[in-house]
Amino acid sequence: MEIKVSKGQGKLQHVIEIGEHKLLTDVSAALGGEDTGAEPHDLLAAALGACTALTVTMYAQRKQMDLQDIDVRIEHSQQEDVYVFKRRIRYVGNLTEAEQARLTEIAGRCPVHRTLMGQMRIDTETVTG
Incomplete structure (x- = not known):
């Protein structure tokens, strides 16, 4: 796209x-x-939050977990030489501690999280006219 x-x-x-x-x-x-x-960094943080919520919700539905809602909050800032995203996740529903731990593990596997943590390359092409 x-x-x-x-x-x-x-x-x-x-x-x-x-x-x-x-x-x-x-x-x-x-x-x-x-x-x-x-701002652009806010959009990037929003992508991480949205991806987290969608990925966790889809997983919980597939596993028939009683996840009724998920609240994802992202704080972000430049800290010295590193850009830091702080993600807070609140699960609503009748979930065991083990289920919550598994959902948090799955949050780390959302595609945007994996993209941000992996290697990236940006190829730039200048187009005239």
Whole structure:
């Protein structure tokens, strides 16, 4: 799937198009923007949170666990030379400690988590015209 990012309205706003979906990205006024959308690192953290919730929910359904809801919170910040994501997961439902531990293990296997923890390469091509 190709994702398109193009200039939006205002100083730094951009529109992100993912298929039929559109999101706005911007930065705070302190960074020269107008805060009309999520900052890029927030979108990355949101992807981790969403992937975690979806992966854990699908696993719990397949294993017929009584997971009624999941609340995933991601805090993120630059800490010296490392960018840190702190993930907090709260499970709602009638789950044993062993089931909760297994779900937390599965959270570490969500595709976005694995991508962020693995090797990545970004190939950039400049297109003129």
